[in-house]
Structure formats: C-alpha cells, structure tokens
Amino acid sequence: MEHTLPHTISLLSRTPAALDALLRDLPEAWTLRNEGENSWSAFDVVGHLIHGERTDWIPRARIILQFGETKAFEPFDRWAQERESQGKSLGQLLDEFARLRSENLGELHALNLRQEDLERRGRHPALGPVTLSQLLATWAIHDLTHIHQISRIMAHQYREAVGPWNAYLGVLQCAGHSAP
C-alpha cells in the first residue's frame, strides 16, 4: 500500500507500549543476552531505538524541509547505545523511549505536513535521493525491523531447549538480515 501519514503514526505510536509489555521486568536471561559476537541484546535494541529518536527521524525530516537535497543527512551511529545506555536499567530505557517517541510525534504533528511536503526530497549520505514520505515510512518499518529482531534474539536463547521442534519454529531459521 502507499504511504499515508495516519497509518504511519498509528504504528509509531504503539511501539513503545508494545515493547514495554513484552520486555519490562523480564528476567535478564531474556533481555541481556545476544546472538553471539557483535550482535545485540534486546536491551541494546531499545538503546538503538532511543538514539534514533534523538538523532535520526525528526532531525532528518527537518533537514529535508529546510535544505532539500543540498545537505546530506548525518550518518547514523549504529553503536551509539553502547555508550549511551551504560549504567541504565531496561526499565529506564523503556521509559526514555516512550517519552522521546511521544515528543517526536508531537513535533511531527506540529510540522503540519501537506502532501506536497511529503514529496520533498532530501539526500541520504549512502542511498542518495529520498523523499520525506519514504523517511517517515521507514521510521515505522524500522520499529518493525527491531520487533522482528528482538523476537529472534530472545528465541535464540531457547534454540536448544525446544529440542526437535526447532524445525517448525520460523524464528529459529531467521539468520538476521540487517545491514551491518
């Protein structure tokens, strides 16, 4: 389907509560373990989502609206959460993500975007020309990518515990598909 702003907002507004319901107060055996070297735990993923709220989506939308294609976005730091999440609990990160998302949806609303704004173009440092519409659709699907990833990371912890059923559990066949 085509991108529509209300559909995008309906997803973006639900992600913090969905992650909260899934992760808050879970045993750390689920939330702090990863899939092996150089991979992320659920805790790391929530930190990554926070960093996106601070530096990626709304800041990039503003760059598109202000500069169009004349100014490329800042590259996104995919490992920032190692630094920024230090010393915090998962509960604190979930609170912070919910607060930032809510603020950013408020900012999005205040931009009062019209259809012609959504068609405006900016410049991604690696992908080249992209539209504001594509940026906002990506914001929502980025949430889904990380829900997909968190379910896979947690399932990985029981890959042996399920015994012969591993053949039937799709999430255990998923090799991970995110760019490095």
Next chain:
Amino acid sequence: MEHTLPHTISLLSRTPAALDALLRDLPEAWTLRNEGENSWSAFDVVGHLIHGERTDWIPRARIILQFGETKAFEPFDRWAQERESQGKSLGQLLDEFARLRSENLGELHALNLRQEDLERRGRHPALGPVTLSQLLATWAIHDLTHIHQISRIMAHQYREAVGPWNAYLGVLQCAGHSAP
C-alpha cells in the same frame, strides 16, 4: 540457556499484552492484509494463537503426563482459525487470546510440575519423542515466532513506501521460515 519454567512463564504471560499494545485499533490496512496467496494476516495469526491455547499446549502436556509415549498428540490444525475467527473482530480475538492464555497459565501452575515431570516424554505424530520441557519451551518460542511473523507481515505492506531504505530494513529481507 537451559529451559527453566519461570523463564518460560515470564514470556508466556507477556505475549497477550504485547500483541494488544501493538495491534488493537490499528487500521485494518495493517491487520487484515497478508503477504500474498496462502499467507496470513496479523488477524489470522491471533486466531492461530487462540487455537493453540485451546488444542495444543496444555492438552499435549496432559497427554504426556497421562500417557507418556504410548499416545501420540493430535496433529495441530494450522488453518483452524479460518473457520473459528469468522465474524469476530480483532479486538474480540485479542480478548479471547488473553483470557485463554491466563486460564492456561493457571492450569500450568496447578500441574505443580517438578523437575522429573519436565523430563517425561511424549510422542509427537511427526517429530517422534519429545519431553514436556521441550513442549513448554516451544510454547514460548511459538509466541516469538508469531511476533516475528506479525512484524514481517505488517512491514510487507510498506515494502514500496520505504523506497531505497528497503536495503537497510532487515524485516523486509525475511523470507518467512515457518513450516507449511
């Protein structure tokens, strides 16, 4: 990590609220569309989870405890939800899933399982011998498989809307891995 009953219960008890937070009152463009012929929508998946609560996990646990390997489980009907979800709203299905899961966790608690019970074996009609421990671990990872699937189904609806970002969004590279 090894299967431990409290860890399994901690996941099982969160899934209904996580799906509720993600899906309730979302536009039907997200929840009723699938990934193409013979695939499921998020609505279908919730119906499938309900059917599992009714016919799979606790009934199979009882068969293991009562009959051991002498009686194979009933095969699971992966298309039952087509019939059973008819005429219901997604909100009704989410309510039904939450209620059944809560009842089943109550039944699990009442079984008062000891370590030696978890090691008891039953017989899966296709996979052969399986333990009660493996069945219960699979119950939890089956939830994660379907959270993984729902995130992928919904992302699929925006596969074109994200434009060139599709290369970076892992969930859009996921081919689906469940057995037919």
